[in-house]
Amino acid sequence: MQAAKKPGVVINLGSASGLYPMYGDPIYSCSKGGVVLFTRSLVPYKKEGIRINVLCPEFVRTDLALKVDSQLIEKMGGYVSMEAVIKGAFELITDETRAGSCLWITNRRGMEYWPTPMEEAKYLVRPYRLREKSQTISNSRVQLPESFEKIIVHTLSHKFRSATSIVKKPLRLPIKSDHVLVKIIYAGVNASDVNFSSGRYFSGNSKEIESRLPFDAGFEAVGLIAAVGDSVRHLKVGSPAAIMIFGGYSEFTMVPSKHILPVARPDPEVVAMLTSGLTASISLEKAAQMDHGKVVLVTAAAGGTGQFAVQLAKLAGNTVIATCGGKDKANLLKELGVDRVIDYKAEDIKTVLKEEFPKGVDIVYESVGGQMFDLCLNALAIYGRLVVIGMISQYQGEHGWKPLNYTGVCEKLLAKSQTLVGFFLNHYTHVWQQHLDKLVQLYTMGKLKVLIDPKRFLGLHSVADAVEHLHSGKSVGKVVVCIDPSYSNQSSKL
The missing domain is CATH 3.40.50.720 (NAD(P)-binding Rossmann-like Domain)
Known part of the structure; x- marks a missing residue:
């Protein structure tokens, strides 16, 4: 097919025993497992119009299957009909999006593709070009002001608006050698913002918690790296970054470099993830x-x-x-x-x-x-x-x-x-980056949608409104605050 440059479909015959262990016949299970992974490894031929797929039915009424314990067959929903296998074959032939697909056929759940997108995302690695893009999105240096604003909790209360205030702080440079300065673009709003403002994220009695006041508010944000410490080698100025530490409701924040989560773009969809x-x-x-x-x-x-x-x-x-x-x-x-x-x-x-x-x-x-x-x-x-x-x-x-x-x-x-x-x-x-990469992978593949609440909140002064909106029961999807409105006008997305 490749030599003749004629596209087409190849269907290998596997078995459900190639997807899960068959204790009564490990050699058979091993051989069918080889067929499954062999097929899934031939996905690159899709570029030449050649699709190789594998059918994995459970027990079909054959001389071999008749030797299997009848009670096991009954528990599995009975023998799979030959008609179901033929139907699966035609599905793989007619669906041009399928390449390297494993079609699992059962009486219990019908036809299912394996692996599921969620399982697939666990082993798929983002292409190097995507990684490079995430490191070179902005080569220009971020302008650093003499001061910036942030939200602090000054009084312990579950009423976020009365517990917090906006303060102006000088931007002190140079930064610590192992730290990174991040310019915040978007910050995420969470139900537990009110628990944080009431001090429930800290241990100790009320007096001990009050002694921590004031403390920075906000759990998560995305932005651009504005400056790096002398000992930071793996991060560059202008690179997009996500953070998940206290202090997300701020125009700038300084964090240890180990807490930086590299991302492709500082977009609201990433905040939601x-x-x-x-x-x-x-x-x-x-x-x-x-x-x-x-x-x-x-x-x-x-x-x-x-x-x-x-x-x-x-x-x-x-x-x-x-x-x-x-x-x-x-x-x-x-x-x-x-x-x-x-x-x-x-x-x-x-x-x-x-x-x-x-x-x-x-x-x-x-x-x-x-x-x-x-x-x-x-x-x-x-x-x-x-x-x-x-x-x-x-x-x-x-x-x-x-x-x-x-x-x-x-x-x-x-x-x-x-x-x-x-x-x-x-x-x-310890698994944040792994799961974030998986979510981004599913999103970029079009297999995961990200809903952002349509109500717009711009600037730090709108954070309290956003928190109250979330708790009103009227929000839909992720509530996000754009800390830097000038950046939100850019059209490029993840």
């Missing part, structure tokens, strides 16, 4: 231990982190349920591929889950707390896992964050062998 995107990506992998074929429930799904959770769960091959409040949010979630959107303003969540998912849900990604937590725990299936990533409904009480008691939690977990697990992003700093 930081606290929100990383929370979803890491917690679903580490805390939820998510694989495929599960039923996943995401609460507050139209928010900054929920949008990532529903898409990543779907990309992994799961059935996704999402809760939200409002018709517009529901429509957005449907566009993201959610299988069942529950608009709690139009229908009762408990009733929907009970009637449509009587066996329960396998994974819950929960960020609301209160009554929603109780509802989710009651809807959890046997062996289910409920991941708590927040409890936004409790953050804005009249007297601040009031802890709640959840009666009967131990009894419920014990009765169904369930797992309740908390997730705090700061405990996973």
